[in-house]
Amino acid sequence: QVHLVESGGGLVQAGGSLRLSCTTSGLTFDTYSLAWFRQAPGKEREGVSFISVNGLLTMYADSVKGRSTISRDNAKKTLFLEISSLKHEDTAVYYCAAGFSGGQWYESGLYHYWGQGTQVTVSS
DSSP states (O other), X not given: OOEEEEEOOEEEETTOOEEEEEEEESSOGGGXXXXXXXXXXXXXXXXXEEEOTTXXXXXXXXXXXXXXXXXXXXXXXXXXXXXXXXXXXXXXXXXXXXXXXXXXXXXXXXXXXXXXXXXXXXXX
């Protein structure tokens, strides 16, 4: 059975930074491309960042481009997301996703496996 567990969320002041982690089990980790999504209250889930199997291709939403870094440790089967210069609008539940079936990386419906999410709250 596949499990994805996010951690690292919390309450952060605007301008600060954080590092989210997603540990996995039951997944042949190094054969999956991975992504981070987020969902703010009353809004649709949106793609934040994507990383290919070998980590050489990364993609970012315009909203976080230039202030975030996605990375993966295949040996530890863990996905990371670092975001700096946090803004109030970064407040959301952040999810990691795996099992991308191809297409536009930011389409949530194209991922088969999801974590339960970790809350990130940025105070103004």
